[in-house]
Amino acid sequence: MEEDWKQRTTLLLGEEKMERLCRAHVLVVGLGGVGAYAAEMLCRAGVGRLTIVDADTVQPTNMNRQLPAMHSTLGRQKVEVLAARYRDINPEIELKVLPVYLKDENIPELLEADRYDFIVDAIDTISPKCFLIAEAMKRRIRIVSSMGAGAKSDITQVRFADLWETYHCGLSKAVRKRLQKMGLKRKLPVVFSTEQADPKAVLLAENERNKKSTCGTVSYMPAVFGCYLAEYVIKRL
DSSP: OOOOTTHHHHHHHOHHHHHHHHHOEEEEEOOSTTHHHHHHHHHHHTOSEEEEEOOOBOOGGGTTTOTTOOGGGTTSBHHHHHHHHHHHHOTTOEEEEEOOOOOGGGHHHHHHSSOOSEEEEOOOSHHHHHHHHHHHHHTTOOEEEEOOOTTOOOGGGEEEEEGGGOOSOHHHHHHHHHHHHTTOOOOOEEEEEOSOOOGGGEEEOSSOTTOSEEEOOOTHHHHHHHHHHHHHHHHHO
């Protein structure tokens, strides 16, 4: 008889908590360096339902840090590569795969399409990120957000915090500004790094969709952010 692949997690968490994870539905938006690892850790922990959203395809520059990025997957949609991977880990997982660019106008539709126990926000574009946060708050759906992992390399400085208490993070600053403009100053759990970004590792972006700058990255940093997000969700489910 095949050994239960969840056996070690059950040993740690117990049957009742595993049952809760199995019944949970988590929405993960953004499957780049951070989001794909968050989604995989949720999948491996036994979360029963995942909705994954990302319209990007695998590019050569993703190779240094992104879970779906290999030479064999170049040009393929990240969600499709990851969906096959997650089903291979847990054949019983219920997966909804959405290869769409989230824009402000289609976020309410996404949030009303199903009932989510938690949202993982791993978007790196300000407008849809803030709109998703605002709409989740409006609907009282629990959400945890990733702040910037780029131009940083010290994993010992990664932290959980309330958005309004973060520092040394350009993305946090931009998100705070936008949410304030929207009249929202409610608590928001985030993962961020207290490390100062390395200014030499930031380039102004050309031909990048919705991005003003490109940051240097190292393999492990976004993955650690993703693991932090997954831990936050798993502990609270």
